[in-house]
Amino acid sequence: MGRPREFDVDDALETAMELFWRKGYEGTSLTDLTEGMGIxxxxxxxxxxxxxxxxxxxxxRYERTKMNFFHEALKEPKARDVAEKILxxxxxxxxxxxxxxxxxGINGALACSEAAAEIQKCLIENRHxxxxxxxxxxxxxxxxxxxxxxxxxxxxxxxxxTISQGTAIQAxxxxxxxxxxxxxxxxxxxxPETVAQN
Amino acid sequence: MGRPREFDVDDALETAMELFWRKGYEGTSLTDLTEGMGIxxxxxxxxxxxxxxxxxxxxxRYERTKMNFFHEALKEPKARDVAEKILxxxxxxxxxxxxxxxxxGINGALACSEAAAEIQKCLIENRHxxxxxxxxxxxxxxxxxxxxxxxxxxxxxxxxxTISQGTAIQAxxxxxxxxxxxxxxxxxxxxPETVAQN
DNA sequence: CGAATTATGTACCGATCGGTATAAAAAAAT
DNA sequence: ATTTTTTTATACCGATCGGTACATAATTCG
Numbered sequence: 489m490g491r492p493r494e495f496d497v498d499d500a501l502e503t504a505m506e507l508f509w510r511k512g513y514e515g516t517s518l519t520d521l522t523e524g525m526g527i528x529x530x531x532x533x534x535x536x537x538x539x540x541x542x543x544x545x546x547x548x549r550y551e552r553t554k555m556n557f558f559h560e561a562l563k564e565p566k567a568r569d570v571a572e573k574i575l576x577x578x579x580x581x582x583x584x585x586x587x588x589x590x591x592x593g594i595n596g597a598l599a600c601s602e603a604a605a606e607i608q609k610c611l612i613e614n615r616h617x618x619x620x621x622x623x624x625x626x627x628x629x630x631x632x633x634x635x636x637x638x639x640x641x642x643x644x645x646x647x648x649x650t651i652s653q654g655t656a657i658q659a660x661x662x663x664x665x666x667x668x669x670x671x672x673x674x675x676x677x678x679x680p681e682t683v684a685q686n
Numbered sequence: 687m688g689r690p691r692e693f694d695v696d697d698a699l700e701t702a703m704e705l706f707w708r709k710g711y712e713g714t715s716l717t718d719l720t721e722g723m724g725i726x727x728x729x730x731x732x733x734x735x736x737x738x739x740x741x742x743x744x745x746x747r748y749e750r751t752k753m754n755f756f757h758e759a760l761k762e763p764k765a766r767d768v769a770e771k772i773l774x775x776x777x778x779x780x781x782x783x784x785x786x787x788x789x790x791g792i793n794g795a796l797a798c799s800e801a802a803a804e805i806q807k808c809l810i811e812n813r814h815x816x817x818x819x820x821x822x823x824x825x826x827x828x829x830x831x832x833x834x835x836x837x838x839x840x841x842x843x844x845x846x847x848t849i850s851q852g853t854a855i856q857a858x859x860x861x862x863x864x865x866x867x868x869x870x871x872x873x874x875x876x877x878p879e880t881v882a883q884n
Numbered sequence: 885c886g887a888a889t890t891a892t893g894t895a896c897c898g899a900t901c902g903g904t905a906t907a908a909a910a911a912a913a914t
Numbered sequence: 915a916t917t918t919t920t921t922t923a924t925a926c927c928g929a930t931c932g933g934t935a936c937a938t939a940a941t942t943c944g
Contacts, residue, residue: 489942490890491844514712518932520799526856528893535891539932573934591796598858599710599793601718603932612859623820639872646856646865647872654852658844660796667844676844678875688920689910716902726923727903737902801902 495537505546513543513597513607541559543607554581554660557670558618567629568679571648579668590660594653619649627668636677636679651675695733695766698723699809703744708786709852710803711741711795731760741805752779756816766877769846773873777866780857792851799819802821834877
């Protein structure tokens with residue numbers, strides 16, 4: 489009951505996500521948000537709590553709609569395919585023609601004032617979580633003799649995430665998808681397509 | 687003539703550089719700066735012009751004092767040593783015990799409001815310049831048959847810069863130097879220590 | 885039809901933003 | 915000693931920041 493909402497919450501959240509993605513948490517003002525979302529401040533606060541709550545919901549949406557390739561990639565039977573799908577998935581997302589370049593999880597609050605410290609901490613933890621999940625997957629691969637010799641699972645995981653974070657900066661600096669793909673090709677060169685399957 | 691300055695310009699600039707490095711251009715307020723540098727706003731504006739001018743001078747100092755390894759690395763006779771020195775040089779700078787983690791050129795203004803667009807553009811151009819210089823060096827290496835087969839100089843340059851930018855994010859996320867070194871070891875694995883010297 | 889409930893638009897809040905006007909203070913020049 | 919020059923400290927500027935009080939509009943329930 490009560491007056492019906494005049495805007496679509498999902499559409500509004502999509503817009504907020506893109507704004508935070510492009511301009512970062514602190515670089516996006518409430519005026520940017522309300523004008524972009526086509527709603528007033530009281531509406532924004534009524535639905536999303538405050539700016540911080542809105543960002544967290546936007547991040548959640550980002551993970552759900554743009555980072556879904558990550559968990560899909562973990563299901564690949566071979567570790568090398570996991571790595572490659574993750575790398576190309578990130579590069580694709582970072583260079584999509586619609587939407588901002590780079591990565592919300594990095595652009596959001598890499599370096600910021602104390603006012604955004606909580607968001608920054610949250611994004612760092614977010615990155616660590618992804619790295620941990622990949623590390624777990626590579627631990628399984630190690631048990632299956634599915635890793636290249638001489639490498640620890642967590643080192644490989646950090647390596648893959650480092651490349652992906654690097655391409656995020658490259659994309660934010662104007663690099664296009666083919667360029668990132670060539671970087672990925674080189675990054676995977678040391679990893680034989682088929683590992684000693686004895 | 688005139689009243690003598692009561693603070694050391696170089697010390698003040700060093701402090702400003704560290705603040706911008708840790709909190710980014712927009713995340714660092716004039717209050718942060720004046721309190722950190724131990725001077726008042728009129729003094730700051732008298733010497734450095736304005737916030738933007740101060741940032742650019744801080745960036746200049748950063749390049750001169752923290753990125754000097756880069757041009758040194760370009761002088762290495764073998765391309766692989768160039769690559770390795772650059773990668774380890776970045777990792778060292780990004781994980782120095784004194785001073786902020788990560789890279790000023792990335793932390794400074796990766797994603798920001800329109801108010802900082804000029805600084806952002808300047809930092810992007812800064813990254814491109816480094817990539818171009820490395821590319822030039824690798825072109826020379828190509829002529830000297832000093833590159834691994836099947837790779838273009840500019841692709842190798844972008845690859846090296848992508849890894850370094852990735853480690854910058856890793857450092858900003860808490861990774862320590864040994865962890866970054868292991869990433870670098872993996873990144874260079876495809877590059878044989880001695881290339882076909884026929 | 886009220887009454888209750890929820891969303892909206894307007895207008896405002898204190899705090900902080902980058903930047904500056906003004907005058908006192910400290911030196912060199914005459 | 916006075917003038918000139920430069921730096922300092924204080925106090926302030928308009929604009930914008932994130933956030934909210936309040937009244938009105940639009941719906942459902944009784």
